[in-house]
Amino acid sequence: MKTHSPVSRSGRFAGDPAAEVAxxxxxxxxxxxxxxxxxxxxxxxxxxxxxxxxxxxxxxxxIVRGLDAIGKEIRAGKFKWNPALEDVHMNIEAELTRRVPxxxxxxxxxxxxxxxxxxxxxxxxxxxxxxxxxIADLQRALVLLGERxxxxxxxxxxxxxxxxxxxxAHHLLAYVEMLERDCDRLWDCHSRVNxxxxxxxxxxxxxxxxxxxxxxxxLKFEDASGRPQITxxxxxxxxxxxxxxxxxxxxxxxxxxxxRLAEDLILWAGSEFNFIKIADAYTTGSSLMPQKKNxxxxxxxxxxxxxxxxxxxxxxxxxxGLPMTYNRDLQEDKEQLFDTVDTVRATTRLMxxxxxxxxxxxxxxxxxxxxxxxxxxxxxxxLVRKGMPFRQAHHVVGAVVALAEEEGKPLNEMTxxxxxxxxxxxxxxxxxxxxxxxxxxxxxxIGAPGTKEVAKQLARWRKQLS
Ligand code: ARG
Numbered sequence: 001m002k003t004h005s006p007v008s009r010s011g012r013f014a015g016d017p018a019a020e021v022a023x024x025x026x027x028x029x030x031x032x033x034x035x036x037x038x039x040x041x042x043x044x045x046x047x048x049x050x051x052x053x054x055x056x057x058x059x060x061x062x063i064v065r066g067l068d069a070i071g072k073e074i075r076a077g078k079f080k081w082n083p084a085l086e087d088v089h090m091n092i093e094a095e096l097t098r099r100v101p102x103x104x105x106x107x108x109x110x111x112x113x114x115x116x117x118x119x120x121x122x123x124x125x126x127x128x129x130x131x132x133x134x135i136a137d138l139q140r141a142l143v144l145l146g147e148r149x150x151x152x153x154x155x156x157x158x159x160x161x162x163x164x165x166x167x168x169a170h171h172l173l174a175y176v177e178m179l180e181r182d183c184d185r186l187w188d189c190h191s192r193v194n195x196x197x198x199x200x201x202x203x204x205x206x207x208x209x210x211x212x213x214x215x216x217x218x219l220k221f222e223d224a225s226g227r228p229q230i231t232x233x234x235x236x237x238x239x240x241x242x243x244x245x246x247x248x249x250x251x252x253x254x255x256x257x258x259x260r261l262a263e264d265l266i267l268w269a270g271s272e273f274n275f276i277k278i279a280d281a282y283t284t285g286s287s288l289m290p291q292k293k294n295x296x297x298x299x300x301x302x303x304x305x306x307x308x309x310x311x312x313x314x315x316x317x318x319x320x321g322l323p324m325t326y327n328r329d330l331q332e333d334k335e336q337l338f339d340t341v342d343t344v345r346a347t348t349r350l351m352x353x354x355x356x357x358x359x360x361x362x363x364x365x366x367x368x369x370x371x372x373x374x375x376x377x378x379x380x381x382x383l384v385r386k387g388m389p390f391r392q393a394h395h396v397v398g399a400v401v402a403l404a405e406e407e408g409k410p411l412n413e414m415t416x417x418x419x420x421x422x423x424x425x426x427x428x429x430x431x432x433x434x435x436x437x438x439x440x441x442x443x444x445x446i447g448a449p450g451t452k453e454v455a456k457q458l459a460r461w462r463k464q465l466s
Pocket of ligand 1: 027031086087112113116326328330331332
């Protein structure tokens, strides 16, 4: 009698798998982390089996108690995982059956194919909810930093060249918008993760009268109005990993957004910009250069984006060319998915914490934004208000900029005579456009970095995120 080989080999196989085969095929070393959801799924399945008469009440009770006890041992780190039993599903079931004879009935009308699809969906559903909370927290950290520095202006950049003045908060709120789209996408993804595949069996359902909707309800696979969500094609259900790919795509875009934020912070923390100072606890030192304080959190956030993108590509490649339905290849989905979840969750949390420990260097920001060239467009707008076509105004101001450069002085120090020498439309009030406070007060259309508009947007986000 074989003692260690998994139930999946009993009967038909003459012996255990070769040691290296067992090692090659096992997944317990990584899928053990599905244990909580595996147990929840089994409990719901058992409840349904009792309702349709496969289990007696007593057997159900024994199974639920047994699973509960196993769950407690796993949580306490006392459960011994056996690699010979391949995966989390067979480890738990084998131990249950060892303790409770009725455990042998638990797998009725269930296959590991629909079981693993169920477990990943249950697990990912929870992870998405946690991640959404963490993204909201990162958004709050951005809003808070903006509020604390509500009057700070910095140059906005295009092509990494100084372009036009913006409130520092406006720059931060750009990321809040990006993150909000990530949340929308993740919620949308959640609705497709939130569909119950159990009852699909190995590929073709079951001859037993399973009550799939009951299982779905027990496991809260429901839409907003409480209707149970269950898969509609058993073959699709056991081979579908679209929901995992979709999540990885959403996570990749989230990681890209965080990476861009990281890049801005890295630039700002450098002495060339010097716009921000990250607290010591959130920076690291150099082993050689004693003066260094490095923004390693932001750099790692940027760097880890590579693997998050890589995981998406790995999953797409895994699915490409798979014949219907379940193929063992699909076991390779988990490490990528787990790594993606772990990476984006940690990155999101750390970025939020770092932002909460970041101060703005107001002097350096004020100095950078004092460059009057940032308001050259406002000077063109001044001419437009006087009736000049914008294309001509652009040309005229370009000539003023060239003249100022030639004379080696800043734009706002040009005399009226010099301006009128370029074009006689310039009046006494022309130099007024270089008052940056007034310039910001004028930008009050929706979405612009105007004084009132940015305050309004900060208040809107504050309310929405509270
Ligand atoms: N460990 C497997 C996986 O992660 C479980 C499903 C195995 N099913 C099978 N028929 N071999 O995909």
